[in-house]
Amino acid sequence: MGNVATRKRPGCHHDVRNEENEEEDGPARKKLRIGETHTENEYQKLAFKSRLQKLKKCRPHLKRRTYKVEEADPRPPLPRFIVDDYDNYEKPEPTRKEFAIPWFEHLFLPEFPTRSVINEKSFILERQLGRGSFGVVYCASAIHDSERKFAIKMQEKREIISKRAVLQVKREASIQRLLPSHPFIARTYSTWQTRTHLYSLLQYPTGSTGDLFSVWRQRGSLSEAAIRLIGAELASAIDFLHRNDVIYRDVKLENVVLDQWGHALLIDFGLAKKLKQGCNTGTICGTLQYMSPDVASGHTYSHYVDWWSLGVLLHILLTGIYPYPNSEATHHANLKFIDYSTPIGCSREFANLMDRMLAVSITHRLCSFTVLHAHPFFRPINFSKLEQKDYTPASEIGNAEYDTYQQNDETLDDTMYKENYDFDRFDYFNDRF
Numbered sequence: 001m002g003n004v005a006t007r008k009r010p011g012c013h014h015d016v017r018n019e020e021n022e023e024e025d026g027p028a029r030k031k032l033r034i035g036e037t038h039t040e041n042e043y044q045k046l047a048f049k050s051r052l053q054k055l056k057k058c059r060p061h062l063k064r065r066t067y068k069v070e071e072a073d074p075r076p077p078l079p080r081f082i083v084d085d086y087d088n089y090e091k092p093e094p095t096r097k098e099f100a101i102p103w104f105e106h107l108f109l110p111e112f113p114t115r116s117v118i119n120e121k122s123f124i125l126e127r128q129l130g131r132g133s134f135g136v137v138y139c140a141s142a143i144h145d146s147e148r149k150f151a152i153k154m155q156e157k158r159e160i161i162s163k164r165a166v167l168q169v170k171r172e173a174s175i176q177r178l179l180p181s182h183p184f185i186a187r188t189y190s191t192w193q194t195r196t197h198l199y200s201l202l203q204y205p206t207g208s209t210g211d212l213f214s215v216w217r218q219r220g221s222l223s224e225a226a227i228r229l230i231g232a233e234l235a236s237a238i239d240f241l242h243r244n245d246v247i248y249r250d251v252k253l254e255n256v257v258l259d260q261w262g263h264a265l266l267i268d269f270g271l272a273k274k275l276k277q278g279c280n281t282g283t284i285c286g287t288l289q290y291m292s293p294d295v296a297s298g299h300t301y302s303h304y305v306d307w308w309s310l311g312v313l314l315h316i317l318l319t320g321i322y323p324y325p326n327s328e329a330t331h332h333a334n335l336k337f338i339d340y341s342t343p344i345g346c347s348r349e350f351a352n353l354m355d356r357m358l359a360v361s362i363t364h365r366l367c368s369f370t371v372l373h374a375h376p377f378f379r380p381i382n383f384s385k386l387e388q389k390d391y392t393p394a395s396e397i398g399n400a401e402y403d404t405y406q407q408n409d410e411t412l413d414d415t416m417y418k419e420n421y422d423f424d425r426f427d428y429f430n431d432r433f
Helices: 016-024 026-034 040-058 157-162 166-178 212-219 224-243 305-319 348-357 369-373 383-387
Strands: 123-131 135-142 145-156 188-193 197-203 256-258 264-266
Touching: 123 145, 135 197, 145 157, 157 166, 157 197, 166 188, 166 197, 212 256, 212 305, 224 264, 224 305, 224 369, 224 383, 305 348
Parallel strands: none
Antiparallel strands: 123 135, 135 145, 145 197, 188 197, 256 264
């Protein structure tokens, strides 16, 4: 009949498995016959116990062993933050097995440690301050001190690795942490990492009114008195970086934050690099509209390119336009350094300063803090008092004296201030190694 399923007869008991189980569980079944009220769970317990007894008879080494237990130390444990040794207290040997560090964590060591006393759980994120190329910057307050504000930069490891910017991010953290304190440069208090993100705890200016670009958009062109103070503070910060063998390479309105008194604070060291005085580098990087002819040409350059970018910034604050027609440029090869004209309607000192800082020829350009310090436009400034913050730029901000170019077609808008980094065709971030 082929494959016909056959039923077992009720009286037939030829299942080998059942016979073996009956033989092994014999003692258990005998106990169950005495009282039929036992449940199935009790039967399983008795069956397991009988099997275990048989195993012990066959394998004596499976019997339970006894171990010597050391007596516990009656003394209370040391507080976790005590590091001094008292009464020759011996620390117990670590019992935790050390595992190898994953590559995506080892990649960012030692600039971003995996274990830190301060971490993301120590703060409350309040609002977003800005968005960078690899993540977001938040304003945060400490859990135990809500009055004090910080800036926390949270960067995605995935974005950093995909854009080959690991060395750039590590260099930024190391430069900021090793720099001495300066009144016009944002400090970095701590850095750490998790499995997916990098964190940097940064200084947030008291009562900040936002970055310089936001202030310029809200209030329009600034007065020469305000530009003189802001320019002098930024020049002091740039000179401090150069004296510490650091080239900044990204001076622009968005990287300057003002506090409630109008003092400038230089932030974002993403393109900064350690470079000794007299040495050159050749990386093409930065924001296109602030890029000097030396960087755009692809030739080697040095610290003096930061003074060109500062000149562009000061020119924008007064006139509202770029000094050269590069608002639509999307590649460094498209930058044009022609058709420059001295600002009209400003003081003779400021016009001469712009002519010197924005000269295409390096032989005629202002390229050092010594020359800028002695320029007639900054003559009213006492730089010793400036670093003590004896001046208050906030009292001068908003008193515009110059609006000749406010309705010009070259007037800045949001699209002009986007960072035109093109990772597919050209990489404006990474240094050549």
